[in-house]
Structures are given as structure tokens and as C-alpha cells.
Amino acid sequence: MAEKNQKLNRRAFVGDALRVAGAVGIVGTTAALAVRKKPSGKLVWQLDPNKCIACGNCATYCVLDESAVKCVHSFAMCGYCDLCTGYFRPEPISLDSGAENQLCPTGAIRRAFIEDPYYEYTIDQQLCIGCGKCVKGCSAFGNGSLYLQVQQDRCKNCNECAIAAACPSQAFCRVPLENPYLLKTQEQQG
Amino acid sequence: MLFSGRRDGNHEEKTMTQPTRFSAATLLGGAVVALAIVIGVIAWLSIDPSGEQGSGLPESFDYSLESYQKIDPALIHYVQKTTIPLDMHEPRAVAVGLGDRIFAAGDKAIHIFDSDGKKLEHIALEQEPYCLAVAGVERLAADTRLYVGMKDHVEVYDGKGRRLRVWNRPSARAVLTSIAVTDMDVFVADAGSPVVWRYDFDGNVLGRIGRRDREREIPGFIVPSPYFDLAMAPDGLLRVVNPGMHRIEAYTVDGHLELFWGRPGMGIETFCGCCNPANIAILDDGRVVTAEKGIPRVKVYRATGEFESVVVGPETLARHSSATVETRDEHRLCPVDLAVDRRSRILVLDSAADCVRVYEHQ
Numbered sequence: 339m340a341e342k343n344q345k346l347n348r349r350a351f352v353g354d355a356l357r358v359a360g361a362v363g364i365v366g367t368t369a370a371l372a373v374r375k376k377p378s379g380k381l382v383w384q385l386d387p388n389k390c391i392a393c394g395n396c397a398t399y400c401v402l403d404e405s406a407v408k409c410v411h412s413f414a415m416c417g418y419c420d421l422c423t424g425y426f427r428p429e430p431i432s433l434d435s436g437a438e439n440q441l442c443p444t445g446a447i448r449r450a451f452i453e454d455p456y457y458e459y460t461i462d463q464q465l466c467i468g469c470g471k472c473v474k475g476c477s478a479f480g481n482g483s484l485y486l487q488v489q490q491d492r493c494k495n496c497n498e499c500a501i502a503a504a505c506p507s508q509a510f511c512r513v514p515l516e517n518p519y520l521l522k523t524q525e526q527q528g
Numbered sequence: 529m530l531f532s533g534r535r536d537g538n539h540e541e542k543t544m545t546q547p548t549r550f551s552a553a554t555l556l557g558g559a560v561v562a563l564a565i566v567i568g569v570i571a572w573l574s575i576d577p578s579g580e581q582g583s584g585l586p587e588s589f590d591y592s593l594e595s596y597q598k599i600d601p602a603l604i605h606y607v608q609k610t611t612i613p614l615d616m617h618e619p620r621a622v623a624v625g626l627g628d629r630i631f632a633a634g635d636k637a638i639h640i641f642d643s644d645g646k647k648l649e650h651i652a653l654e655q656e657p658y659c660l661a662v663a664g665v666e667r668l669a670a671d672t673r674l675y676v677g678m679k680d681h682v683e684v685y686d687g688k689g690r691r692l693r694v695w696n697r698p699s700a701r702a703v704l705t706s707i708a709v710t711d712m713d714v715f716v717a718d719a720g721s722p723v724v725w726r727y728d729f730d731g732n733v734l735g736r737i738g739r740r741d742r743e744r745e746i747p748g749f750i751v752p753s754p755y756f757d758l759a760m761a762p763d764g765l766l767r768v769v770n771p772g773m774h775r776i777e778a779y780t781v782d783g784h785l786e787l788f789w790g791r792p793g794m795g796i797e798t799f800c801g802c803c804n805p806a807n808i809a810i811l812d813d814g815r816v817v818t819a820e821k822g823i824p825r826v827k828v829y830r831a832t833g834e835f836e837s838v839v840v841g842p843e844t845l846a847r848h849s850s851a852t853v854e855t856r857d858e859h860r861l862c863p864v865d866l867a868v869d870r871r872s873r874i875l876v877l878d879s880a881a882d883c884v885r886v887y888e889h890q
Contacts, residue, residue, distance in 0.1 A: 392855045394583030417752020419772060419802040421792055423822070428596065428794050443588045455750060455772070469583070470855075474591040477855040479801025479822035481753050485855075504579025507856075522857075 381512040383499045386520050387485040389509035392470030392477075396486055399504040400468075406493035407468035407486050407501065409446070409461050414524040415483035418456035424476030424484045425449055425459050441475050442466075463489070483522070490518045593853060596794045597823055597842040603796060605828070605837035606874065606887040608844070612645035613883050618656075621865050622877035622884055625662030626672060626687075628869040632877065632884060633657040638674065638689075643869065645886070651689035655679070661707035661714075675714060677704035682716060682731065695731030706757040706807075708766065713781060715766055719756040722749040724768055726781065737783040738768060746785050747773065755806035755821065755863055761831070762814050769818075771803035776816060776833075789833025796827070797835035806863035811872055819876070821863035826876055826887075839874050839887050847881070 385396070385407060396407035421433055425447050430439035435449050446465035450458045461484075468486055476484040488510075502510035513520065583589070612630065619634035628643035636656055640649040655678045664672035664687065672687030680702040684693040703720035713734065714727040724737040740748030749756070750772020758768040765778040765786055775790030794800050801822035809817040814831035817839065824845035828836045845864060854860045865877035876885040 388856055388858060390855060392853075393579075394585050394589055395579045397585060397589075398583045399579060417750075417772070417803065419750075419752055421774075421802050423802045428593065441591070455747075469585060469589045471589055471591045473855050474853045477857075477860065478591075478593060478853045479803070482855065482857055482860070500577065503577050506579055 378515055380515040382488075382490055382495050382515050382518050383493060383502060383510055384488050384513045384518060384520050385486050386509045386511055387487070387522055389507050390470070390473070390486055391507045391509070392473040392486065393506055394469050394471075395504045395506070396468040396470065396501050399501045401494065401496060401500050402492065404492075405468040405501070406489050408463045408466045408489050408492075409468065409470070409472055409484055410487045410521075411459060411461055412483040412485070412522045412524075413458075415481045415522060416459065417481055417483075418452060418458060419480070420455045420457055422449075422457065422459055422476075423479040424472040426475075442472050443469065447472060459484075485522055487519055487521075591853060593823060596800065597846070599796060599825070599838055599841040599843070603838045604841070605890050606839040607890050608840070608885055609873070609888050610645055610886045611881075611883045612641055612886065614639060616882055619877055619879045619882060620657060621660040622867045622875055623660045623662050624867045624869045624875065625674075626664055628871065629662075630867075630869075630875060630884060631660055631662055631674070633660040633676065634879075638676070638685075641884075643871075645884075649689070651685060653678075653683075658704050659706045659717075661709045663709040673709070675707045675709055677707050677716060679703060680720075682707065682714075682727070684731075693731055695727070698725045698733055703754050705754055706759075708758050708760045710760050710781075715758060715760070715781075717756045717758045717768065719751045719754045722751040722756060724758060724766070724779070726783075735783060737766065737779050737781075738770075738777070738785075739783075744783075744785065746783075750803070752803045753821075755803075757805075757807040757866075759808055759810040761810045761816075762812065763831070767808060767810060767816065769805050769808055771806060774799040774804060776805070776808065776818075789829075794823075796825075796838065807866050809866035809868045809874070811868050811874075812870070813872075817866050817868065817874055819864045819866050821861070824861055824864065826864065826866065826874070828874075840876060840885065844885075845876075845878060845880070 397405050400406055425441060426439055427441045432439060437445060444465045444467055446462045448460045448462060452458050470486055472484050473486060476482055499510060614632050616634045619632055621633040623631045625631055630641040632639045636653045638651040641647050657676050658679055659677035661675045674685040676683045676685060681697040682695040683691055685691050698718060699721050701720040702718050704716055705719045706717035708715045716725045718725055723739050725733055726735040726737060728734055738749050740746060749770050752772055758766060761767050765780060768777050768779060770777050774792040775788045777788040778786045780786060791798050799805055800820055804820040805818035806821045807819040816829045819826050823842055825841045826839040828839060830836050846861060862879050867875040874887045878885055
């Protein structure tokens with residue numbers, strides 16, 4: 339009798355365990371699906387670097403006093419050159435951070451020594467106005483690792499973007515809010 | 529006379545009122561409105577929403593290379609004799625082989641032309657070629673060997689286009705950009721590593737050249753972009769470009785750095801931009817032909833490194849560029865590839881124009 343009761347208890351235990359597991363699975367799956375972000379369908383403005391010609395209009399046509407377009411840097415594509423043509427003007431007096439040597443009119447690029455002979459270049463977005471001069475310098479001789487992008491934390495997402503209307507190469511497009519940047523990759527470099 | 533009516537009980541009383549005069553406040557208000565309209569019209573006319581008037585930024589924001597692209601005609605000592613159309617989407621490499629035959633690689637194929645540019649053969653490849661070298665004894669087609677550098681390994685073909693060998697890739701990061709073949713060895717430039725691999729003819733790695741070595745005073749190659757070329761000179765020293773250092777280095781086959789020359793600068797006698805020269809070729813007398821990117825130009829230096837002359841400049845090589853400074857990756861000009869033949873003709877692979885330009889000394 340005791341043995342029979344023990345079997346029944348084991349059977350009940352296994353059955354209960356399976357029911358509990360099934361319930362947990364259903365509840366967990368439902369919760370995961372509910373938490374997962376669904377595409378909001380909202381679109382934001384972004385600049386396609388494969389169409390941008392760095393004309394300078396981004397700096398002056400934005401409705402904001404300070405343009406929402408800034409230069410960004412693809413470090414994976416950068417050569418970390420001592421003589422960076424995105425940082426230095428074509429004939430620098432010397433390869434240092436003196437203002438007279440820098441290409442950027444607002445001094446928005448920082449140059450930091452990494453190890454001989456490599457230097458790292460970073461953009462100070464507080465100073466960058468999105469004129470694209472460094473983009474031209476980098477693209478002329480280098481790998482094109484400097485390029486312009488609309489910063490979504492600054493952009494007002496105007497219904498009709500003034501920069502988009504003024505862009506001579508139609509480089510502005512609408513992209514999903516969930517994927518708001520059109521980034522360059524090393525694979526694109528070929 | 530105006531009349532105003534007012535109901536008062538059972539009858540209306542009509543009274544006569546004086547005509548209204550414009551008060552000073554009304555006139556002032558009207559003037560303000562008119563002024564605002566005028567200002568609005570002027571502003572509307574002055575705003576250029578299309579961007580056609582430009583950014584309006586001062587000159588300090590301009591970037592132009594036009595002044596550096598002009599070349600003194602007195603420095604150009606070569607004249608273009610012919611162009612060989614390739615009919616390729618993406619030509620990548622040019623080499624000269626037996627009997628001054630011209631080999632052009634691209635679009636998963638090698639096109640073979642005679643020295644006058646007449647197309648002879650077409651060899652299909654399984655992958656996209658990155659670089660090419662031709663070796664063999666003249667008039668013995670069976671001994672012809674085509675060393676084709678794919679992205680990360682070398683394949684060897686005979687003169688009939690049959691693949692004979694596939695070598696192992698030398699490293700996981702290999703990006704092969706140039707091949708030079710001598711009587712004893714095969715040298716392969718690897719921009720991904722970046723070193724020069726020395727092989728035997730069976731594809732076995734015999735050594736590495738150019739790896740950073742402080743004891744031997746070898747700084748190492750700085751190759752920021754996949755343009756890394758080499759060529760064997762008549763003096764037996766392997767010439768290799770070091771683009772990040774703006775110089776050409778000469779190594780023994782054992783990897784000793786014997787000499788180097790070159791310096792950065794925008795002038796015609798220097799190497800422009802961040803990383804040049806991109807490609808080289810060696811003439812029979814040891815003079816070095818260089819090709820640069822950014823300001824596309826081909827120049828000739830003496831074997832000792834002194835600038836001698838210009839072969840071709842941006843007026844020709846950048847003719848197909850839509851902008852002085854191109855920022856769109858797909859539109860940027862690739863540096864031209866170079867080859868020389870026994871008649872000291874300089875062959876320039878112009879991928880933008882999809883042709884090989886053949887230059888002779890004036």
C-alpha cells in the first residue's frame with residue numbers, strides 16, 4: 339500500500355512538474371514577445387555617405403543654429419596615419435596639432451599619439467559644424483573614414499528637412515528610427 | 529452722413545454721426561504690418577531653399593587641390609602612343625610578358641593582347657584577380673607561367689590558361705596586391721599583413737621581407753589602404769613601396785634593407801597625401817616609375833631617387849572624375865597600375881577609362 343502511494347506520488351509529481359514547466363514556458367514566451375521591441379514605423383532623416391559630396395550645405399541649411407549634421411569617424415577604416423589628410427591641411431608646416439597646420443576651420447578634430455607611427459583622430463562634436471572639409475581631405479587621399487551623419491539626439495526630424503531640400507546630391511533619405519545611422523564599414527572598403 | 533439705430537421701446541431713434549478719421553494708432557499699426565510684409569518678401573526672395581547658391585561658408589571652409597594638380601608641361605617627357613580598350617567593368621592589374629605581350633586582369637579573367645594592342649586570348653578565372661605577374665622563356669609558351677594573386681592566395685596558370693597550382697594563403701589577414709617573379713623566387717606583397725612573402729616556385733614560403741625589426745633598422749611597412757606594390761630591379765634589389773612613409777625601399781632577397789628614398793609633399797618631386805606612392809614599375813636601366821593616388825600622376829625617378837620627369841598627370845587620369853575632390857567611395861578614382869616592356873614603354877592601367885595607356889619617351 340505504501341509502495342502504491344509512493345508510485346502515485348511520483349506520478350503526480352512528474353505530472354505536476356510537466357504542467358508547471360509548460361505553464362512557465364507559455365508565460366515566458368508570451369512575456370518575451372511582449373517585451374520585444376516592435377518596429378515603431380517612425381522614420382528619421384539620415385545622410386547616405388555614399389551619395390554625400392561634402393558640399394558644406396549641411397552646416398548652414400539646418401533650421402537649428404548649430405547643425406544636427408556632424409562628422410563621424412569609422413576607426414575600422416582609418417589608417418591612423420601620421421600625416422592624415424583629413425586632419426592636416428595639404429602643406430602643413432609641421433606634423434603637430436598647431437592650429438596653422440589643421441585642416442578643420444573649427445579645430446574639431448583631436449589628434450592623439452597611439453604608438454609609433456600611428457595616431458588616432460577623434461571628432462569633438464561640440465566644435466564640429468558639419469561643413470565636411472575634413473571629409474574631403476580624408477576622401478581625397480585616404481580611405482574615406484571621415485564622413486557626415488545626422489545626429490539623432492540633435493535633429494528635430496522636421497517633416498520637410500531644410501538640408502535635404504538643399505542637398506545637391508540627394509544624399510538625404512528617411513530611415514527607420516530603430517536603425518537611424520548609415521555607417522561605413524571596412525567591408526565596403528573592398 | 530451715417531445713421532445709427534437704437535431700439536427704445538416701440539420706436540427707433542435714428543441719430544446722425546460724424547465720419548470716422550484714421551487715428552494715429554491705426555496708421556502706425558498699418559505701417560508696421562506693411563513693413564512686416566516687405567521684410568517677409570525680401571526674406572523669402574533671399575532664402576535659397578534649393579541650395580543652389582551654395583553653403584555661404586567663408587573661404588576658409590573651401591577645400592581644393594586644383595593648384596596642386598597643375599603640372600608644368602616642360603616636365604612631361606612622355607607622349608601617349610596608343611590606348612588599348614579593355615571592355616572590363618573593373619580592371620585591376622596589368623603586366624607584360626613574353627614578346628611584350630600585355631596581360632590585363634579583372635572581371636574574373638585575364639585578357640592577353642599583343643604589343644600593338646590586338647586582343648589574342650582570354651583566360652577565365654574562378655575568382656577576382658588582385659595582381660598578376662608573368663614569367664617564362666620567350667617563344668616557349670609551354671613554359672609560360674601566370675602568377676595570379678587572388679585576394680589571399682596565389683594561383684599559377686600556364687600559357688594555355690590551365691590552372692597548375694593553388695598556393696596556400698600566407699596568413700589569415702592576407703590581401704595580396706603585387707607579385708614579382710625572378711629566376712629564383714616569387715615575391716608577393718601582402719597589404720593585410722603587411723609584409724612581402726618570398727616563395728619558391730612550388731609555393732613554399734621561404735621568408736618574410738619588411739617586417740618591423742629594430743635591430744636591422746627596418747621600420748616596417750605602413751600600408752593604410754590596399755595599394756602596396758613591388759618590383760625587382762636590375763641591380764638585384766627588390767624595390768617595395770612604403771606608402772605610409774612616402775618612400776621606396778630596396779631590400780635584398782634575404783630581407784636586408786639596403787636603401788630607401790622619397791619624402792612627403794604636394795610638390796611634383798615628392799609623394800602627395802597620406803600614403804603614396806601606390807604602385808611602381810622598374811625600367812631596364814633601373815629608373816623607377818611611380819603612380820600616386822589622390823592627385824593621380826605617374827612620374828619617373830632615377831635609380832638613386834632623384835625626380836626626373838612626368839609621364840602623365842591629372843589632366844588625363846582624372847578626366848573621368850566628376851569632382852575635383854570625390855567623397856563618394858564608388859566614384860573615387862583607383863590608383864593606376866603600371867608595367868614596362870622591353871622597349872621601355874610605360875603601360876598605365878587606367879581603370880576609370882577602362883583602358884591601358886601606352887607611353888613612350890619623347
